[in-house]
Amino acid sequence: xxxxxxxxxxxxxxxxxxxxxxxxxxxxxxxxxxxxxxxxxxxxxxxxxxxxxxxxxxxxxxxxxxxxxxxxxxxxxxxxxxxxxxxxxxxxxxxxxxxxxxxxxxxxxxxxxxxxxxxxxxxxxxxxxxxxxxxxxxxxxxxxxxxxxxxxxxxxxxxxxxxxxxxxxxxxxxxxxxxxxxxxxxxxxxxxxxxxxxxxxxxxxxxxxxxxxxxxxxxxxxxxxxxxxxxxxxxxxxxxxxxxxxxxxxxxxxxxxxxxx
Numbered sequence: 181x182x183x184x185x186x187x188x189x190x191x192x193x194x195x196x197x198x199x200x201x202x203x204x205x206x207x208x209x210x211x212x213x214x215x216x217x218x219x220x221x222x223x224x225x226x227x228x229x230x231x232x233x234x235x236x237x238x239x240x241x242x243x244x245x246x247x248x249x250x251x252x253x254x255x256x257x258x259x260x261x262x263x264x265x266x267x268x269x270x271x272x273x274x275x276x277x278x279x280x281x282x283x284x285x286x287x288x289x290x291x292x293x294x295x296x297x298x299x300x301x302x303x304x305x306x307x308x309x310x311x312x313x314x315x316x317x318x319x320x321x322x323x324x325x326x327x328x329x330x331x332x333x334x335x336x337x338x339x340x341x342x343x344x345x346x347x348x349x350x351x352x353x354x355x356x357x358x359x360x361x362x363x364x365x366x367x368x369x370x371x372x373x374x375x376x377x378x379x380x381x382x383x384x385x386x387x388x389x390x391x392x393x394x395x396x397x398x399x400x401x402x403x404x405x406x407x408x409x410x411x412x413x414x415x416x417x418x419x420x421x422x423x424x425x426x427x428x429x430x431x432x433x434x435x436x437x438x439x440x441x
Contacts, residue, residue, distance in 0.1 A: 216275040217318040220251030224343035239337040249276045258425040262432035307378040321372040367419040368392040373431040387434045391427035
């Protein structure tokens with residue numbers, strides 16, 4: 181099969197093998213687990229809009245493209261860190277790609293196999309060149325917005341991937357100070373994490389992860405009339421990085437329950 185001509189950037193970083201030398205059969209491949217994220221090409225901001233009886237999602241959504249791999253790097257580094265805590269003796273390879281077709285395909289790589297034969301062949305080529313035995317692939321996942329508060333959940337509509345959910349209407353109370361706030365911003369990470377056989381691209385296991393961090397607008401001043409303005413851009417990015425790390429801290433141990441890994 182002739183591969184499509186692509187413009188892509190692939191960066192591989194091999195971590196040091198820490199475990200003692202193990203004697204293996206000559207034809208048994210040395211475990212080399214790769215990490216690749218296809219979730220960080222955009223950030224979604226979604227503003228909650230109270231519905232008027234329609235079943236359609238009334239929320240206002242804006243998708244901001246990200247032209248560099250900073251969020252994907254955050255994701256694979258966090259995943260690798262969680263993996264190494266449980267499997268310190270396994271070699272790992274961190275991959276970053278700028279291939280737009282892979283980002284566009286996302287979950288269709290496995291849900292629509294026939295329509296993504298070229299994309300799957302390209303992904304296989306990335307892994308075979310680095311003698312990868314298994315791949316941990318991070319993609320976006322779409323699900324209902326659910327953010328935990330002390331006495332339940334808040335949120336409405338569906339969200340996907342990485343981003344921020346804004347609500348300027350719901351009033352919440354700090355249970356300790358009894359101070360109330362109008363609205364909140366939830367930093368969210370909604371991802372699907374798959375463990376994949378590198379030779380066949382068969383999915384061995386997959387985990388859906390919904391991680392979030394809710395920041396209530398308790399600053400009821402003229403400068404902070406909406407929840408979005410209650411934190412700076414730097415604070416928002418820091419929160420997003422922390423939520424990504426938390427999501428990987430949940431997902432990777434779940435994947436490692438798979439026999440043989």
